[in-house]
Structure formats: C-alpha cells, structure tokens
Amino acid sequence: MSNQVKLVNIQGEIVKECPFSASLITKKISKQAMFDAVVAENNAMRQGTHSTLTKAEVRGGGRKPFAQKHTGNARQGSIRNPQWVGGGIVFGPKPNRNYKNKVNKKVIHLAFKSALTLKLNDANIYLLESVKMAKPNTKMVSNFMKKLSLAKTKTLFVLANEQENLLKSIRNIDKANVKLFNQVSTKDIMNAKYVVMQLDAMENLGKVYK
Numbered sequence: 001m002s003n004q005v006k007l008v009n010i011q012g013e014i015v016k017e018c019p020f021s022a023s024l025i026t027k028k029i030s031k032q033a034m035f036d037a038v039v040a041e042n043n044a045m046r047q048g049t050h051s052t053l054t055k056a057e058v059r060g061g062g063r064k065p066f067a068q069k070h071t072g073n074a075r076q077g078s079i080r081n082p083q084w085v086g087g088g089i090v091f092g093p094k095p096n097r098n099y100k101n102k103v104n105k106k107v108i109h110l111a112f113k114s115a116l117t118l119k120l121n122d123a124n125i126y127l128l129e130s131v132k133m134a135k136p137n138t139k140m141v142s143n144f145m146k147k148l149s150l151a152k153t154k155t156l157f158v159l160a161n162e163q164e165n166l167l168k169s170i171r172n173i174d175k176a177n178v179k180l181f182n183q184v185s186t187k188d189i190m191n192a193k194y195v196v197m198q199l200d201a202m203e204n205l206g207k208v209y210k
Contacts, residue, residue, distance in 0.1 A: 003120065007127045008126050010128070010129070015129065024112075024209055033114055037107065038190065040103045043100055044099070052092030053092075064078070126195070127197055127199050128197065130199070131166055136168040138169045154191060155193065156184070157176065159179070159180055160201040
C-alpha cells in the first residue's frame with residue numbers, strides 16, 4: 001500500500017506527491033470499528049424528546065362510553081383505554097431515555113484511521129496547500145473541484161483552522177462538506193467519496209492520532 005498522495009494548490013494544479021501521515025493510516029482495516037463509531041455518533045445526535053401519553057395522561061374518558069349491558073358491545077370503562085383510537089399508548093416512548101453509547105477511545109481512533117486508509121487505497125485523498133482569501137470566492141473553489149474532477153461528487157474538505165472566507169466559499173457548493181481538523185469524524189469521511197485535506201490539517205491530525 002503506497003502512502004503517497006497528490007499535493008495540489010487552490011488552482012487545482014498538482015504541485016508534487018508527498019507521503020500521507022503514517023499515524024493516520026492502519027495496516028488492518030476494521031469494519032466493525034467503523035460501524036461502532038458511526039452508530040455511536042448517530043445515537044449521540046438523538047435528542048430523545050419523543051413522548052407519548054399513557055392512559056393516565058390522556059384527557060377525557062371520565063364516564064363510561066356506553067352502558068355495561070344490553071348494547072351487544074364488549075364492556076368498556078373509558079375511552080382512554082389503549083384499544084380506543086386516541087386512547088393511551090402502552091409502553092410508548094418517554095423523553096427520559098439516554099441513547100448515547102460509550103465506545104472506547106482506541107476503537108474511535110481505529111475507525112478514523114480505517115476510514116482514511118480506505119480513501120487512501122482508492123487514491124481518493126488530496127492534500128491542499130495553504131489558501132489565503134481576501135473575500136469569499138465560490139467560483140475559485142468550484143473551478144478547483146472541476147479541475148480535479150470532483151464536481152457533483154461528495155467531497156469533504158478538512159481545514160487546519162477557521163478560515164472564514166474559505167469556509168463560506170466551500171459551503172456554497174452542492175455536495176461539498178467542510179470541517180475543521182478537530183471536528184471531522186469517521187462518519188464525515190465515510191459519507192464523502194473524496195477527501196481534500198489541508199497539509200497543516202494532516203499534520204495536526206497526525207499529532208492527535210499518533
């Protein structure tokens with residue numbers, strides 16, 4: 001497995017090939033670790049505000065809906081009973097459930113490295129030189145993506161720091177996602193087909209996952 005990736009500039013020109021950080025790749029790709037990491041992230045995003053009313057909480061139903069006998073119907077005591085439309089819900093969800101599940105730090109790191117290694121194996125990672133923008137320039141980023149045949153393809157940009165003009169430029173583009181190096185997750189990498197990572201972002205991530 002070659003760890004050489006193309007270093008490009010914002011004009012979409014290939015500057016040279018350079019090695020991808022060894023601390024961000026793994027020899028053994030773990031699908032289970034990636035699955036666990038993504039499920040944990042999805043669960044952590046759940047608000048858990050879903051709620052239903054029990055028989056005791058439904059309004060009305062203080063009197064019998066009809067007489068006990070001589071109607072030909074099964075006896076009923078209240079329209080709040082769960083068999084009635086609009087009645088209480090049996091074993092329904094309540095907003096006191098915590099969906100978060102703990103995943104070990106080692107598993108999180110392995111999942112992240114596995115996702116990046118998959119992209120590296122498919123030659124779907126580019127390194128980007130530092131970019132300076134005086135103002136947002138969506139056209140420049142759009143041309144950059146066209147030059148590298150990334151247009152209309154899910155692409156994740158990983159930045160080293162919060163460059164407001166570059167962030168705004170990328171966010172205007174359909175199918176492009178942008179994250180800072182300390183915000184990017186396994187799910188972000190797996191959701192994208194290509195990853196464009198700033199050189200400084202790779203170095204910063206290398207220190208985190210060493």
